[in-house]
Amino acid sequence: MAETLRLEIVTPQGIVFSEDVHMVTLPGVEGQMGIYPRHVRLMTQIEPGEIIVSKDGQDRFLAVGEGLVEVSDSRVSIVTDMAIPAENIDQARAEEARARAAARLLEKISDEEVATVNASLARSLAQLHVRKRRRT
Secondary structure, eight states, rough: OOOOOOOOEETTEEEEEEEESEEEEEEEEEEEEETTOOOOEEEEEEEEEEEEEEEEEEEEEEOOEEEEEOOSSSEEEEEEOOOGGGGGGHHHHHHHHHHHHHHHTOOOHHHHHHHHHHHHHHHHHHHHHHHHOOOO
């Protein structure tokens, strides 16, 4: 049996994913990162984008928001504001959220509101990107 590592993804709603996998690809702040078992210890940020989980010759895809990732030789722990499997993404709802955020940015709003709206826009764009690439 091939070596595995434990992947756990936690959002404010609870544990979204908790399984032993062969590889994880995630959107780090400096680009895509591939994590295999026996990876060097690492703690970094992730950006909105796509997580690819490889297990038993199959790939699964999730849209993910901002968060933190901690990597050890046998575990990847992700804490994020959003993680949605590709098959659960509602494209119409994500497009609606993207349009609302884009319209809100055209209004005169405070710097704090701009940051919040930009984060919402990034999450909806991540969902749309994953859904369009992974038509399920």
